[in-house]
Amino acid sequence: MVEELRRHAPAKDYYSSAGYGPLRETIAAHMTARTGRDHSAEDILVGPGSKELLFLLQMCLDADLLLPSPSWVSYQPQAQMLGRRTLWVDTTFESGWKVTAAGLERTLDHHSRFASPQPRLLVLNAPSNPTGVTYSEDELRDIADVCRRHGVMVLSDEIYGRLTFDADSPPASGVAPDSGGPAFARPGHTHASISRFLPDQTIILDGISKWAGAGGWRLGAFCFPKSMGWLRQVMTAAASETFSAVSAPVQHAAIPAFAEESEDAMAAYLASANRVLHLVASFHTDSLRSAGARVRSPHGGFYVFPDVTGCPGVQAARERFASESGGQGPMTSGWLAQDILHHTGVAMLPGTAFGRARGELTFRIAYVDFDGAEAMAALGRGGSHEALDTRWQGAGSGPEAERQAAYLAEFCPSIVQGTEKLCKFLGGTAQDHEDLLGGSAR
Incomplete structure (x- = not known):
């Protein structure tokens, strides 16, 4: 092209x-x-x-x-x-x-x-x-x-x-x-x-x-x-x-x-792209679930749509909202998105942007903040990770999981770091939120 x-x-x-x-x-x-x-x-x-x-x-x-x-x-x-x-x-x-x-x-x-x-x-x-x-x-x-x-x-x-x-x-x-x-x-x-x-x-x-x-x-x-x-x-x-x-x-x-x-060449390109997206999506989704979020596994595209209502860290955010707002109204997804951005540097769009109710704590997360060409080349023929299984094995579950984690750390570092910070916020306490502010969140 x-x-x-x-x-x-x-x-x-x-x-x-x-x-x-x-x-x-x-x-x-x-x-x-x-x-x-x-x-x-x-x-x-x-x-x-x-x-x-x-x-x-x-x-x-x-x-x-x-x-x-x-x-x-x-x-x-x-x-x-x-x-x-x-x-x-x-x-x-x-x-x-x-x-x-x-x-x-x-x-x-x-x-x-x-x-x-x-x-x-x-x-x-x-x-x-x-x-x-x-x-x-x-x-x-x-x-x-x-x-x-x-x-x-x-x-x-x-x-x-x-x-x-x-x-x-x-x-x-x-x-x-x-x-x-x-x-x-x-x-x-x-x-x-x-x-x-x-x-x-x-x-x-x-x-x-x-x-x-x-x-x-x-x-x-x-x-x-x-x-x-x-x-x-x-x-x-x-x-x-x-x-x-x-x-x-x-x-x-x-x-x-x-x-x-061009179909053969395009099919090869798409197969490589989908392998990368599959691994990143499944890593990110598994991480969100471990922090207490409800999220449907994506079948494709670039996005996930978690509901974080039940995450422990959201209760700490509610208390912060109540203090800042003087108890005026319920916490909204828009406010929480800004609070998460402030504490972690992770940008998400609130569910209200997609037609959901203001009080529903849903968000869209895009998981494509990485160099796709480099990530695809590493998984391609002759690449350093050609044989990598792109079905996420789960952290600490064996040698293949270690290889997957190494691949993500090398080629998708922003995704890994952002996911870790977001999950620390969602699964954490008010002190964890303060710790995020004291680090490199912003």
Whole structure:
């Protein structure tokens, strides 16, 4: 991709607002192989990142937005900017923070009693930002049945779709089965798309920002079903009046990311990336559980979404909050996030940013503060840690665990240090918090 960007740097023409023809053809072929449905270039709309396309979709489609709680931070603000109504679909830790068919049905039935019928758009993002979880085929089939009955359109946000792990490997030592399973994932999980079960009502979102590691290049794409050709045409017209066209060199550079002839190289890259992410995620998740947090094992992506309500250190933070606030109101996730940042230097986003209640002590943590190229090279062919098992063994559980710990300390030092400080805060006492301030937390 980098070589293609260099080679086409002189390209300075305006391409079609729908996207460069050869790129759209390549993405269509990729989507055909991925979904089992026949797609052509006419079904594809390319934009300057998925966020711009999401905004145009909500601008062009006068519909209520159905959002799982929690959901990525930008869906709801875009709806609010455009005067669209957001209908939150509640999820729970017990459901894996996932929409269920029954929960979606309840939300639709509830709102149908108090509002006139309005087109509705459900956003499903998997692996999820902020939770890292994915959906099984059975779960998607059941959700699709509800959407079909109620005429709900779906935006399947699959921007992390190739950064996935398998979730059926054994748990790390010392992790109780009910502490957040399924157990830690391993590379090789195949992402399932709801488009397979609801093809005529689903738009697929993809791009090169996440799994291709090219977020700053700003290129995303929508794949429409034939039945939504009218919406694609409206959005293409809106694209012409807003961003005009995506940067020509970037469109050329994106072709190898989707091209069949590049699939072997891309698969090797993704396998290496997923091995690194898998080890880091399982180490971080195991550590959080040891500090008393409830957290679901991620199936992919970059994030975990712990609930820290039961952690011993949170009680010490409550007492500090009560003293500072004069007992005015309950401690919120926003306040606790700031307190943790102050004591440990670890930045997290509170659950409120993703649609959760202020008093619920949930947070999104991103675990990608390391040099990915170096970490991947060490696990690659001929690398110093080529044979390393990326299923986290648990601290102190044997020679392989020692090798894993050495790898993380060498290639992901910020993750290790941040995790240790965070867990000392969550699992500690008021004195531990003071000790963190006296160290290098800030």
